[in-house]
Amino acid sequence: MPVLFTVDEVLAATQGRAQELAGTSIGSISIDSRELGPDALFVAIQGDRLDGHDFVAQALDNGAAAALVSRGEGPRRILVGDALEGLRDLARAARARSRALIVGVTGSVGKTTTKEAIRTVFEAAAETHASIKSFNNHWGVPLMLARMPVSAQFGVFEMGMSGPDEIRPLAQLVRPHIAVITTVAAAHLEAFGSLEGIARAKAEIFAGIEPGGTAVLNGDHPQLGVLLEQARADGISNIVTYGEARGVDWQILEIQTAADKSFATIEHNGERHALVLNVPGRHMVANATAALAVAHLAGVAMDVALRALAGFGLQAGRGQRRLLGPVEKPLLLIDESYNANTASMRAALEVFAAQSAPDGRKVVVLGDMLELGPQSAELHASLRDAVMEAGVERLYLVGPAMTALAAAMGRERVTAHTQTAAEMAPILRNDLAYGDAVMVKGSNGVGLSSIVGQIAKRFERT
Ligand SMILES: Nc1ncnc2c1ncn2[C@@H]1O[C@H](COP(=O)(O)OP(=O)(O)OP(=O)(O)O)[C@@H](O)[C@H]1O
Ligand SMILES: [Mg+2]
Structure with a gap:
């Protein structure tokens, strides 16, 4: 994880006092104990309703590397006169350098x-x-x-x-x-x-x-x-x-x-x-x-x-494209998780055919097209040619209806097939790498948006 600040830099910027923090580095900054990035510095802010100081212990339990506080001493706490002013000091330091x-x-x-x-x-x-x-x-x-x-x-x-x-x-x-x-x-x-x-x-x-x-x-x-x-x-x-x-x-x-x-x-x-x-x-x-x-x-x-x-303005789930991670070798994530029928699947695969991976493999994650009635199996199988033409190097399928496409593709062409998005998410988190281009598409009800969220979280720079 890239270092945002060393603890020494935090102490210098904020004039704070710290205990048991020698050598620690800060990778991210948060004011919410439920949303901590790697090696987080939790800043205890006094809000209108809540006081961050009530969540310091929780933040440290949840894996925060350190907490910037206006009061209360203890391990991994950096004590300053006022934590919000301390945050401003860090902002000034980030701006100055x-x-x-x-x-x-x-x-x-x-x-x-x-x-x-x-x-x-x-x-x-x-x-x-x-x-x-x-x-x-x-x-x-x-x-x-x-x-x-x-x-x-x-x-x-x-x-x-x-x-x-x-x-x-x-x-x-x-x-x-x-x-x-x-x-x-x-x-x-x-x-x-x-x-x-x-x-x-x-x-x-x-x-x-x-x-x-x-x-x-x-x-x-x-x-x-x-x-x-x-x-x-x-x-x-x-x-x-x-x-x-x-x-x-x-x-x-x-x-x-x-x-x-x-x-x-x-x-x-x-x-x-x-x-x-x-x-x-x-x-x-x-x-x-x-x-x-x-x-x-x-x-x-x-x-x-x-x-x-x-490409600006495409909303989440409707073709939004994001480059995640290092600029030299990002992961391209195309989020089509909101909707799928055969026409939009073909269109998205056609667009993806013209897409090259930044520096890796072309990956497609397809979820069931819902509400297709008795023709469902046939229609799922009919996507075979579009998938072939898209130059997909790794194909992940999600949902029972995708069994028909899996059969049409042949086993060796399907990297993994799961019944639910929840089962697929950890497989993808593990298999994907920076440099890959990944398109995720399926009907909203399949829940592929959670996969998109997990890929984004795993690969984005915090
Ligand atoms: N230049 C503009 N003129 C008029 N309306 C706009 C303009 N830009 C955006 N809007 C509309 O205003 C709404 C808010 O847009 P946006 O979130 O960009 O504004 P904001 O200034 O960031 O708002 P906030 O003060 O809540 O942060 C949107 O519904 C958008 O359609
Ligand atoms: Mg705004």
């Missing part, structure tokens, strides 16, 4: 979507660390920052707020080279009194921008003027705008959205780019355009960014 290009994202809506679009683009270019979910508040941001590995070349962080003076300290922690404001709209209006008040609060992100950094601003809201004025007041000379409004730097033209796709032309510096997204909606085009602008600033080639965005 990092050579990554850092992007901060805030705005009234679209933060997570835009953060994920930027992550998608960066991941296509180099090792990327990004906030998970919407971890964007006073503990979420330091937690995400503290988890940034020293090897990351890009970092993307979401910052949220429910009142004034919340974004500023987060931005000063993250110190982005590029700050994105997705939009200004009437959310949390009560706390601000006016849209202008909301705009000023979003503009607090400028206070954290690194010298020479850039503000990337959506231009399709009436508060743009307030943001521009504030950026100038904060001495930010590099400002890039995007949107449908005339005169922005990244101009969205000719949007078309279909049931499950969107298309647009994006014009920048007189050049036109064809943007294709796997999700519908003008707002998705706007979020993706922010990602294009960021990609350009970060030196990611436009064709790489556009290709990455074409």
